[in-house]
Amino acid sequence: MTTALTPDAAVGSRTPGADAQDATATVEIFGPQGWFAVCAREDLIPGRGVAALLPDGEQVALFVDRAGRAYAIANRDPFTGAYVLSRGLTGSSANRPFVASPLLKQRFDLATGECLDDPSVSVRAYQVRVRGEEG
DSSP, rough: OOEEOOTTOOOOOOOOOOHHHHOOOEEEEEEEEEEEEEEEEOOOOOTEEEEEETSSSSSEEEEEOOOOOOOEEEEEETTEEEEEEEEEEEETTTEEEEOOOHHHHHEETTOOOOOOSSOOBBEEEEEEEEEEEOO
């Protein structure tokens, strides 16, 4: 599912009984128009990606690892042209978090966008921050 959002609008369902701090934490991506609120931090689940549509029309794939670090890369698989990276399998190799494309299984570093299986190929990696979270 791809969600189009407006700048500075945190969206998402709230989990009953969620900690007040988590309820206000918002994941933001830095794009051509500056920082853009994408979703509530609690909407991201380790090991699962979420697709979002930025104001400039770009699709991004957001992930959070088990340590709570958020990542965003372009959602388009450069090998197939399909917008599917948000549906890929996550893992790590040599302490580098990655997502494997669900189609041809190439792995993309979540921090840099580099393809771990073909260093001549990469996807855009976005700067991500979580606002309203202690730490």
